[in-house]
Amino acid sequence: MMLSVKIIDYDHQGRGIAKVDSKVVFIPKAKLGEEVSIKLVKEKKNYSIGRRCDTLKVKYCPYYQACGGCQIGHLTYDEQLEYKKNTVKNIFSKYTNYNLDSLEIIPTKCYNYRNKVTFHIKEDKLGYYEEETNNLIPIDKCNLLDSDIITLTASLNSFIKVHKKLTKAIIKSLDGKLMLILEGKESKESIKEFFSSTVSSLYYNNKLISGVPSLMIDVLSKKFMVRKDSFFQINKEGISLIYKEVINLVKELNCNIIYDLYCGTGTISLLISDYAKKVIGIEVVEDAVRDAKSNTKLNNITNTEFYLGDVSKVINNLDYTPDTIILDPPRSGISKDLIEFLLSLKVKNIIYVSCNPLTLARDINLLDSNYFLKSIKLVDEFPNTYHLESITLLNLRNEK
Ligand SMILES: C[S@@+](CC[C@H](N)C(=O)[O-])C[C@H]1O[C@@H](n2cnc3c(N)ncnc32)[C@H](O)[C@@H]1O
Incomplete structure (x- = not known):
């Protein structure tokens, strides 16, 4: 009806x-x-x-209505930014003690910004899932992707028209170089023959079959090596916007010893290493920790250390007394154990980089007895979608 x-x-x-x-x-x-x-x-x-x-209908995409990739591309960009600010304000007023009257959001380029994509493949069709289902929407071109990924998507589409046994494709594009990660039951030789001259790094069913194992990117004058399984920010322009905000906070806070928790390839650790005596990173993905260590050498940095493992376990074995803790967790936010640890540690500053305002608000509320919200800024890392990044500073409450 x-x-x-x-x-x-x-x-x-x-x-x-x-x-x-x-x-x-x-x-x-x-x-x-x-x-x-x-x-x-x-x-x-x-x-x-x-x-x-x-x-x-929206101008930038013929699949918009059905595709689950974008949610707010039918709003003007000003409306999108307003929507994101209001969403964060509403979440905070519902789940924390804070009313965020004025909130700044840094805009980014609306199209061709993504440096990574995951395509699902069924026989000779490649695409994203439909809104609210796992039905495949076949895609020829997605205008959120950077132009090199768009070109490779076209080649991939022509490959699967003939070779119909691939199931998944991930493409990463950093500083003009491409990594293609394929899964399926196709012959390795046909994949190698078709793609090895186009991409710098070619993986098939978890094995490197051609080219180099990692890609390189320059961010704010430092070099970063990124392996297959390492996390890296997906907005080409937004990467430096977020990190600049973190660097500015670290500079203002006059930090001495910093823990960078959920550190990925060590991007934040290395970028802030000029402004602290020591930075200690913790990360659970082995590839990312290897990258972090290689990136340290690559940039001739001597005051960082990286540890592999679950943050809430590894942190108990460290012998330092940090004055600042940086948190950049996945969408699920930080664990209960880590909340307990932070409440008892009573560190002076917590810088919380978050891609999910719901878990951010939950965690701020859980930390509220010992830490108060000093500042919050948003970066629109994901135009046309409901996602956003935020950089929050929490300070230790005075003990009476
Ligand atoms: C949002 S990313 C941030 C990475 C990094 N700060 C950056 O800017 O590139 C979150 C990272 O947390 C890592 N991670 C997830 N759960 C973890 C855990 N329990 N302990 C340590 N690291 C974890 C993920 O592998 C991922 O690299």
């Missing part, structure tokens, strides 16, 4: 919210104030999911 509804708000995933008989309905890709005709596609006890019945 078709229903006509008015969008009265947004949720934190960029979906429009309407009410039908006082029950909340979430409608992907619907704009605040808009009247839309919808069909209910899922009905739960407390809410429903609706799908708009009309055809929604």
